[in-house]
Amino acid sequence: MTEQKYNDVAALKEQPNVPCPPAKDLHPLMKEPLVRMTKRGVVTTKHKAVVYVVGFFLALLVGALMLLAVGKNPLIAYRDMAVGSFGTAIASAETVRIAVPLLIASVAVGFAFKMKFWNIGAEGQILAGAVACSYIVIHSINNGNYIPKLPLHLIMVIFAMIGGAWFGFIPAFFKTQWGTNETLYTLMLNYIAIQYIVYLQSLRTWQDPRSSYPKIVDFSTFTEGKVELPRLFGVHVGWIFALIIAIIAYFYLTKTKHGFEISVVGDSMNTARYAGMNTRWIQIRTLLISGALCGFVGYLQVAGANHTLTETAAGGVGFTAITVAWLAKLNPFVMIPISIFIAMLQKGSLFIQSTMRIPASVADLLTGLILFFMLGCEFFIEYKLIFRRKRNVSRLEQKEVTV
DSSP, X not given: OHHHHHHHHHHXXXXXXXXXXXXXXXXXXXXXXXXXXEEOSSOOHHHHHHHHHHHHHHHHHHHHHHHHHTTOOHHHHHHHHHHHHHSSHHHHHHHHHHHHHHHHHHHHHHHHHHTTOOOOOHHHHHHHHHHHHHHHHHHHHHTTSOSOHHHHHXXXXXXXXXXXHHHHHHHHHHHHHHOOOHHHHHHHHHHHHHHHHHHHHTOGGGBOTTOOSSOBOOHHHHTTTTTSOOEEXXXXXXXXXXXXXXXHHHHHHHHSHXXXXXXXXXXXHHHHHHTTOOHHHHHHHHHHHHHHHHHHHHHHIIIIIISSOOXXXXXXXXXXXXXXXXXXXXOHHHHHHHHHHHHHHHHHHHHHHHXXXXXXXXXXXXXXXXXXXXXXXXXXXXXXXXXXXXXXXXXXXXXXXXO
């Protein structure tokens, strides 16, 4: 055994000494990536404000370049957007009317998102609520318009919330029972709701008896105004309910046991189970609330805005609400100004289409650009980009590597 070790040592001594390659040859192997992303530490309020301001002005700059490309003056366009949104009492009322369903729908999806349940079906839940409350109106019309105004609205609200809650319960049940993908499930329910309304338009009992056109009857005309919500400051009273819902939702999520359970389930499902929480019921309960709020939006669209039922009653509110919820970081209080801001963009883009004859696609693209930059601000608040710097290897480092 000793002789074998001696032979191995001798063989090692006979091997030629191979010098270590110089540092300049090793340096390319140690290169950093050109750009790397790192999470920021403590983010101050000042830093957030600077990022949002810079992002907003960059959005205006890029939008101005787009407007110049189509031959329009960006300064006049931005001025008209502001005037068209809040320049007159009528314009202001219309902007608030757009913001009302957006705010409630944002609060609704915020409940689910807080729990990491990706409810993309707010659009369908709104339509489900609209269908349910419209059924009561049609039933009253076909039976001599017998339901008085106040009971009619109470029944409409109850049915609308049940309809929206039902469309929230289905994906929650399948998710908790069989682990289905809630994103796809809730998204597909949107199309089911749309096509069901198209089917209702073909039913004679839902149509105007004086017309053969496949369109649902105008509720306001055939109920003698019973279905219309009263107005306050030029806007239907739904804006009061929207503010109340936002306030209640804030305290529900931050000050109650149910809100705490939603946060724990969203942070870690295993932790919630270890703490003895009934995670299945928490998810179903939260989606029932989320769907019911979306159903209430459907009621407001029928009774406060459209006074009828169409497949476009939701008007994309369910999808825009996702943007509002993320920009607000799921804070119901913050959703209030963001909803008004997005409503202003939508109303302003419609105004410049008529005053400056800007194509609808360009106006919508301008709104999308501003929202894109605002969402991009969230990235630069949470993360920072570090670019690679040119690094010269010193002679001392080269000698150390050689040795």
